[in-house]
Amino acid sequence: MKRILVISHKCTPPIYEGNQRCIYGYCDLLRSNGVDVHFLYVQGRERISATDLHAAKTYWGNSFHLFNRRFLLDAIPIGIAIIMSRFIGTYRVDDRY
Secondary structure, three states: EEEEEEEEOOOOOOOHHHHHHHHHHHHHHHHHHEEEEEEEEEEOOOOOOHHHHHHHHHHHHHHHHEOHHHHHHHHHHHHHHHHHHHOOOOOOOOHHH
């Protein structure tokens, strides 16, 4: 049996938007052809409700995977600001003038 990992920042189901409908349709088509489909939801700053997350986990079962990217999104700009302040002495351009 073939296995596929679908990675998206839009969680399905529930379906609220056209891109979610497209992802859901492709995954359903693959499943109907005997492919073992796994879904990796990449959660960033845009969070979904606990109800929607529960619906997705219920639909996908053990094939649902969640990656929380929020920490990386927040840590990278802070890290850059710290490095720039250490080496340059400031982290904002306006502070130099």
